[in-house]
Amino acid sequence: MQRRSAPIYGLIGLLGLLMLAAQAMADTPNRHEFTLDNGLEVIVVRDQRAPVVTTQLLVKVGSSHEYPGQSGLSHALEHLLFRGSAKTAPGEFSKIIERLGGTDNALTNRDFTLYHQTLPSDRLAVALELSADLLKNAHLSSAEFAREIEAVKAERRENVDSYPRARLAEQLYAIGFQSSSYHTPVIGWMDDLERMTNEELKSWYRQWYAPNNAILIVVGDVQPHEVQLQTERYFAGFARQNLPSIKSPVQASAAGPRHVTVYDAFNTPMLFMSFNVPSYATAKDSLDVDALRLIQAMLGAGRSARLRTQLVQEQNLLSNPHVSYAPLVRGDTLFNLSASVNPTQVKPLAELQQAIRAQLEILKSTPPSPAELARARALLLAERVFSQDQLEGQAAEIAATRGSGLPASLLDNDAINLARVTPEHIQQTARTYLTPERQVMAYLQAKEAEDE
Known part of the structure; x- marks a missing residue:
């Protein structure tokens, strides 16, 4: 009996250490926030372990803000902003950062567009000056637009149209978010890219790129008062402007079962089983979100996750099981389970699908053991603790929370909040959200299956 219990005690000890580490992050008074008169929000986190700084300029516009027929504007604009401004020639932005020993990149998602740089902390002013120039002084020339829109279309052909699993995920979101603007793909539909104009991009830029629609995140070996002085120097001259009225992307909770099939001759058949669920931004009770996070970990995280142990190792039914849930978004979201058929036992x-549903029914009917729940908490806390070890990870968490309209302090008490979730609440959450009425199915099938 004692030998059987030993792993539980070890896991509880690890969980205790992770809770202490997570609480230490929450207790460290290293986050500073201020807002300029023009509405630019600034968040500074001091991390003096190395003479490096990460800056991120977040603009609160993404594919969920786009209108029918104009998909892809936010992502295309992200491309074009690096093609010339008041202070940089096309492509020079990245060359300046590289010459200073730094790196830069950008991304667009459904909620926001993000421009980030990591470089020596004594070059902070350069990063802020370039970011401010990007926010309001882009040229957006017709010649560069003609070049970049072709690059965007090539990116779509390579990463979506020629990649069946990406097409499957795109169709899943399209039917999973029938009444939510999250159905719009970030890269845009090809028909919309084909007819996009530079004037549309210019209008989009003028409409959304404003200091009162942006957040500046600075993490690293910096002094908050120096960041404030430099921010005021480069950003204070931009005027606040009127912004379009927007609503959260909400999806009807009981839209009914939906399904879609993508056919391909060369890929192993696979499926997505997804459910419409709330995020931190839309949930009536954040405890439900914490329970969904723990369910995700129990089903799909690590070698002892239920789908892997039950359906891969024991039943030999499927391969590559994956479970994902993204609660840091500004609207309702999806709880996703995916898997491919086992090529050795097709x-x-x-x-x-029936086997995965059976695992969900077990979750609803039988509460998880204390050891399994402790393991799930440990995995979630470990993931967060390790992500905070890098400046980019700290900045990314702030971007995800603030870009969702949530406070930067949302996860400060994550260890405490996860500990509030009981086995019974896991059951109740599964019964509430993992239901046929909320279910979306997407199948990748062999081409010959089309006639069956």
């Missing part, structure tokens, strides 16, 4: 996708 079974119909319907059988895989």
